[in-house]
Amino acid sequence: MIDPSVVEQVRSASRTMVRELGFMRTTLAGTRYSPSAVHTLLELGEHGALTSAQLVQELGLEKSSVSRMVAKLIQSGELEESRGEEDGRTKQLSLTEQGKRTLEEIHAYGQMQVSSALVPLTxxxxxxxxxxxxxxxxxxxxxxxxxxxxxxxxxxxxxGYRPGLIGRMAEMHASFYSRHSGFGQFFESQVAAGVAEFAGRLNNTRNAIWVAESAGRIVGSLAIDGEDLGNDEAHLRWFILDDGCRGGGIGRHLLTEALDFCDRQNFSAIQLWTFKGLEAARRLYESLGFELTHEEQGNQWGTAVTEQQFTRKR
Structure with missing residues (x-):
């Protein structure tokens, strides 16, 4: 049993610390960087090198937020990317010489701040x-x-289909790709129309759809269209997860279900189309046997992007 008065004392002290340490400001520790960027530099200083996925776990932030922040720190000259020693497809993030100097300044600022506060105490x-x-x-x-x-x-x-599936899949795609690629109404309409048309063909045993659900709410989706490509090939479509569900193995679970289905159906190959820059998804595809087979610039979605085709042969 926890004394409610203790809880309130801790909460009050926490609020005071947040204000006095500067976390209410847009920058932190005497730098021009946000609190999350400062903590990124601190984590990399402690670990030496981390991937973006590892930073997501350490910082407790969404992947999209970490990706944007890392890009800014690279552009500012604080971080650099390199290929992983064990897996060349994995990009390791580490501090540049400039980043190391910035980290030293952050430590000096923090040590001064804490030491000054502790001086009057026994x-x-x-x-x-x-x-x-x-x-x-x-x-x-x-x-x-x-x-x-x-x-x-x-x-x-x-x-299988369930009420709300079409709208929810369109919503998840529109939300993610508006942030990642700047797509708008046209893209959302295309997704909604495509999912609606496909839902009418789910009676074909070569077609299937899976969803991830949390408390009755759809938080992820993936479909296998066994008809639209022909040549006995499966089309992997509409693979998406809510931000809060990424990194927990749900995407791999969905993909595994789909690949098992394709193997049982004896498709000669599985094709999927995506966009360059979705590195976490690419690593997942490649870990399950997909290979990049084609890449080209396109603007069919209203914004110029690099489209990529991945193939997994039986």
Whole structure:
């Protein structure tokens, strides 16, 4: 049982710390960078090198937010990308020489800020603060990790049509690709029309659709169209996940269901079309046997993008 008054004391102290440490401002630690960017530099300083996916886990942020932030830090000269030693397809992020100097300035600022605050306190009080804050921080981190794991465990994979499927799939695609590629109404309309047409062909045993559901809400989708390409090839379509569901294995689960279905149907190959820059999805495709077979510039969706075709042969 937790004393409510203790909870309120901790909350009040947390609010004060957020304000006094500068987290209410747009920049942090005497830099020109946001709090999330500063913490990115701190994490890379501690670990040496991390992938964007690992940063997502460490920072507890959405992948799209981390991708934008990392791009800005690379452009500013603070970070650099390199190929992973074990897997050349994986990009490792690390600090440049400029980034290391910026990190030194961040540490100096933080040490000055904390030391100045602790000076009036006794050594015993200083130790009490250090131990208490560390225990509280670890408790918060454990709670967040358990919450993410619990949410992922509650997501169910199901197949077939259900009410709201067409609209929800169009919504997820429109939301993600408006941020990633600048697509607008035309793209959303095309997705909605395509899913609606496909839903009318689900009685064909060569066609199938799967959704990921959380508390009755669709949070992911993927379809196999066994008719539109011909040549005994399957078309993998409309693979999408809500931001909060990425990184927890749900996408791999959906893809595995689809690939098992294609294997049972004995398709000669599976084709999918996507856009350049979706590196996490590309790594997932390639880990399951897909290979990049074609790439070209296109603007059929209203914005110029590089379209990519991936193929998985039987």
């Amino acid at each position: 050594q015993q009080e200083q130790q009490t603060i250090a131990q208490g804050l560390n225990a509280y921080a670890q408790a918060l981190k454990t709670y967040r990790q358990e919450t993410v794991e619990t949410a992922a465990a509650k997501i169910q994979i199901a197949s």
